[in-house]
Amino acid sequence: MWGRRPHVRRRDGWHGRAMNGAVTISSFGGLTVRLGGEGPVELGGPKPRLLLALLLSRVNAVHPVDALIEAVWAGRPPRTARKNLQVYVCRLRRVLGDRLVHTGGGYLLRLSAAECDLVAFEQRAREGRRLAREGAAGAVERLAEAVALWREGPLGEFGRLPCLSEAVDRLTEVFLGALEEWAELEVERGGHRLVVERLQDHAAAHPLRERLAAAWMRALAAGGRTGEALAHFDAVRLALARELGVAPGPVLTGLRRRLLAPPEEGPREGGGGLGDQLPRDLPDFVGRTEEVHRALAHFREGRREGRVMVVSGAVGVGKSAFAVRVGHLLADAFPDGLLMAELGDRPLGTVLRGLLDAVGLPPERSVGQALARWRSWIARRRLLLVLDDAVSATVAEALLPGRGPSGALVTSRYRLSGLSGVEWVPLAPLTxxxxxxxxxxxxxxxxxxxxxxxxxxxxxxxxxxxxxxxxxxxxxxxxxxxxxxxxxxxxxxxxxxxxxxxxxxxxxxxRYEAFWRGLPPPQRAAFLRLAARTPPLRYEQVVADAEELLECSLLTPPSGEVSAHLALYEMSVFAREFAGGLPPDAGD
Missing domain, CATH: 1.10.8 (Helicase, Ruva Protein; domain 3)
Known part of the structure; x- marks a missing residue:
């Protein structure tokens, strides 16, 4: 009979109307949907299940219809694909109700942490890392909850499909980042036995993750298993050389040096330089001639103390590569070495612990003590410190040399206007x-x-x-x-x-997702407002938001000497697309 609506059959034969009641979706291991605490619901075949997995891969975000069709039919859709997709959506709506809506040229699945384990995992991981960054209570507990939720095989049996591989890689990265953060904090509070238990398989499976290796080595050493910690360093060193052609970074090498030092000798407070601990200079680096010359002049010919340069620019513009290139060229001007620390959203205490490890100093009980030890140490040396991916002027300011001949090169997607007395170098896209x-x-x-x-x-x-x-x-x-x-x-x-x-x-x-997570609410709102406008953007369109977006390199100012009221501003097509895929209330 025509006009009959598709239905969803549960394994026990249940037939139901559209549901807006309690729904529980498990996406780790097998993909299952339950209604009101009852048994799993039958979704009607592999393609509706794949569609649900695709929607879960970026829950609370808009999925374009064309992209869903491309993924569901693996690049070979039939002529009826759009109609079939509507049928599958209808089946899912019979279970999910108004949580699944059509908006902005695509489909949006809204779920809370109570309704989906994947949402709960990401939410707790994000909250735990935020608390750790702020030094607030509850960080370890939140990160432990996120780690406990993780199971191998997110997005069920579809996790290995090419159309979902990027989503699974992203989720795996979120998990490993949360695991590393949790392990560091847990070792700090004396829980090294629990860290050894939980990290054993992961440390062996991911030898290229130096932060994970460092946490594993510290936990082993804290339990009196220094020999095993040093053996793991050797395994990581071989893996890095074989897979990437690089040596372990300063955090791992500093940790190894401390583990090898006889206990009675204590920390190494002086002596020779650290050497060049920067990553490899890219052999295919091009352009930036004027900016490189400007940076070299600043550090070689400027005042002898307190030399700081901030290199800012949009996502993907090459700030880190530029800093590494400049750093290697300045090696002769800083005889005590070149040292690099990745900031990102890492808490100040974690960054300080890595820096102290890298220079052979013992950890301190508090962030204040660690900061005093670091400033005292660097003040007596001529060293170039590269602080990469700074998101907070406050954290960067805390790590800068207070006095002495050392210099600092800071990279950031933000202008870091809160830093005073610094040289600022903006990087534009290549010609x-x-x-x-x-x-x-x-x-x-x-x-x-x-x-x-x-x-x-x-x-x-x-x-x-x-x-x-x-x-x-x-x-x-x-x-x-x-x-x-x-x-x-x-x-x-x-x-x-x-x-x-x-x-x-x-x-x-x-890179854009990481950028968005750290973007303050006013800049989020301004970003979404201007991304919805048709480029190029005139002065009167951006005047209210220009300051916010110029600060975080999301808006390109006009070039040349022009009147501000006649100026045309640009926004990257990548930034626009990213903003367009966010849910309508993302800026709230």
Whole structure:
């Protein structure tokens, strides 16, 4: 009989209408949905279940219809795909009710932490890391709850499908970050036995994660198993050399040095320099000639004390690579060494512990004591400190040398206007010529010259962002059969250009997600308002929000000497797409 609505059958034969009552969704291990605490509900076959997994991969965010069709039918949709998708959505709505809605050209699944274990996991991990960053009580407990929720195989049997691999990688990264944070805090409060128990499998499975290795080594050493801790360092060193061609960073090497030092000798307070502990300088680094010369002059020819430079710019513009390049060039000016610390959203205490480890100093009982020890140590040396990915002027300010000949190079997506008396260097995207040079170095000049016009299209589609160009180059290297013109067409026609920018561990969306998590509410609201407008943006459109968005590098100011009232502002297409995928109330 025509007009009959699809229904959902539970395994015990239940038939029901659209539900807005209690729903519980388990996404770890097997994907199951329960209503009101009863048995699992039958969702009607693999494709409705896959659709639910896709919606859960970015819950509370809009999923474009075309992207869902592409994923559900693995790139080969039938002519009836859109109609079939509506049928699957209808089936899910019979269970999920008004939680699943159509909005903004796609579907949005709204779930709370009480309704879905995946939402609860991400929420508790995020809250735990925030509490740790603020030094507030309850951080260990919240992180422990997040870690306890994790099970291998998020998103059920679909987690290994290509269309969900990026989501699973993102969730795995959230878990490992929470696990590392929890382990560090748990060891600090004397829970090394519990850390050893929980980290054993993860430390062995992820030898390239130095922060995880450091937490594991500290827990082993605290339990009197120093030999095992040193053996794990050797395993990590070999894995890093084999897989990445790099040596362990300063935190791990400093920890190893302390574990090897005889107890009666105490900490090493002076002596020789640390050497160059910066990451590898990229051999295909291009452009930035003027900015590099400016940085070198600032540190070599400027005043001899308190030299600080802030390098700011948009997501993916190459701030860290620039800082590493400048640092290596300044090695002779800082005989006591070059040291790098990643800030991000890590709490001040965690960063200080890593710095003290790196220079061979013992940990302190409190953040205040650790800060005093650090400032006293660096004041007596001529060292270049690179503080990477600063999100807080307060944390960066606390770590800067208080006096003495040491210098500091700070990178940030923000201008860090709260830092006074510093040199500020903004980084813009590469010019078209520089972008072509970088792409040629990645894929080979010969291949690039087979179709220069297509290469220009790729550079423009990547907006001159070094990270996007490196991702595009990595994909062209992996897909040797793909001609540059075909890849340029693929970028032009991609339903999600942001999702196209992913190759291995280089994932542009993840950078934006990390950026969004740390964005203050006023800047979030301003971002969403302007992202919804059609570019280019005129002065009268941005005047109310320009200050907020210029501070966090989300808005590109006009170039040249022009009247502000005639100026045109730009926003990256990647930023616009990211904002467009957020739920309508994301800025609240």
């Amino acid at each position: 078209e010529a520089e972008g072509l040079e970088l792409l040629g170095r990645v894929i080979g000049v010969g291949r690039l010259m087979t179709d220069p016009e297509a290469a220009v299209r790729i550079v423009r589609r990547c907006e001159g962002l070094p990270l996007a160009l490196r991702i595009a180059g990595a994909k062209l290297n992996a897909l040797r059969h793909l001609r540059p013109a075909e890849y340029a067409d693929r970028l032009r026609d991609a339903p999600s250009l942001l999702d196209e920018m992913a190759a291995g561990e280089l994932v542009l969306r993840e």
